[in-house]
Amino acid sequence: MKLYLSADIEGTAGVVKWSETEPEDQYYPYFANEMTQEVRCACEGAMEAGVNEILVKDAHHTATNINPEKLPEIVKIMRGWTRGPQEMMAGVDGGFDAAAMVGYHSASGTNGNPLAHTMNTQNESVTLNGRLASEFMINAYTAAYYKVPVVFVSGDRSLCESAKKLIPSITAVPVSEGIGNASVSLHPAAAQGAIRKGMLQAMQGDLSECLLKLPESFEVSILFHVHDKAYYASYYPGARSDGLKTVTFHASDYFEVLRFLLFVL
Template sequence: MKVYISADIEGTCGIVDWEETNLHDPQATYHKEQMTKEVNAACLGANDLGCEDIFVKDAHGSARSINPSMLPENTRILRGWARNPHMMMAGIDEGFDASMFIGYHSAASEDGNPLAHTMNSVEYDYIKLNGMILSEFIMNAYTSIYYGIPVAFLSGDEMLCENAKKIFPNIVTVAVSKGIGNGSVSIHPNLAVKRINEGVKEALSGDLSRHMIKLPEKFEIEIKFRNHFKAYRASFYPGVEKLDSQTIKFVTNDYYEFLRMFLFI
């Protein structure tokens, strides 16, 4: 078995403030370690089922938050940013048997996490796909499906986990926190690690095809920028329509073309 893991930090257990996510902030030291522990728990769960190869994308901030020495020896980790349309899914291809997502969070404009955002915490009021608020999880999970890879597991905040099941009914999820206003209630970090390990084993057991879904036939993307001039600039990308001073629209039948557009705007 060959597994792909994309890991973020704003959906890890206990995190609640932006300072705790910054690479060089002293407050971030603990949370980077917790992020690493949660990714490690997922890796160990996969290895308990005989996984031979695990590819980890450190997908937060500078992409240098995970301590590779704390992961099993059969892991490969992509640190830093490739700067290609796969973004938080860089390194993915058709050769994986399943994908998993650790430490993910609710989308921009949602209240499931005090750190809720989509791809950039200061650029967008929201991103919608076919009328649905788009989270980083759905964006990246669709990338997995695009390459024929089942989406097996997700950990993060409670709202994200609930929303994920509306799109991926058979996905196994572990909610480690619940946002309340600008705060968050989290389970014990050790319990989060334990539940992620157990959840991954459940997710990767049996027929992995149960985690596959069919992508929509058409992708209508709406992006509302916080700054009007960002929407103006984006409107010059081929196929982009400016709806109002802050909002653009892009329609495609090929999901990769959406990813390409998003990279360049």
């Protein structure tokens, strides 16, 4: 079996400040290591279930956070950004049996994580067909575009709950819970163990039950913090201003949605 795994850091156990996710911060090495360990455990759980090929996408900030040496030898890792529309899902295609997301976080416009955001901090919210869109949702639809089921996610509790609403059969492992500007996290060893166990469970289940069905059409709406970002985005072909700080885009092909997000978000 072949697994695609996308990893972020804001949903990693213990992370609570933006500075902790930045390479210049004194605490960043600790949390980059925790991100690495959670990915390692996810890979080990998948391997125990029979997966023999894994591609990991380092999908936070510089995309150079994970220590490849600490991952199992069967893992290939994509570091850096291709600058293509797949973004956090770069490299995914129809050849994968399943996809997983580790260290994911709540969306802009929600309070499930002190670092809640969608793609960047320049927007107040992103909606997809009227629903607040997290990076998980955007990337789950990307997997669905290639007919790859998303079987596992770990991150903050609110994100995991929203993931279950989108894909009821997904295995979701919460490792933290946001409370205002604070967060309560599992002990790192407990988080890693839960991720390993959850991934094993996910890969032993009926993968097809986690294949998300794509809508027939898409409406994306982005509410920016400042009006000039919306003005700029409104010049993307097919986009329109929808209020002082909002831009909206319609498409029937989800790849066009990804192309729009790449250039305006």
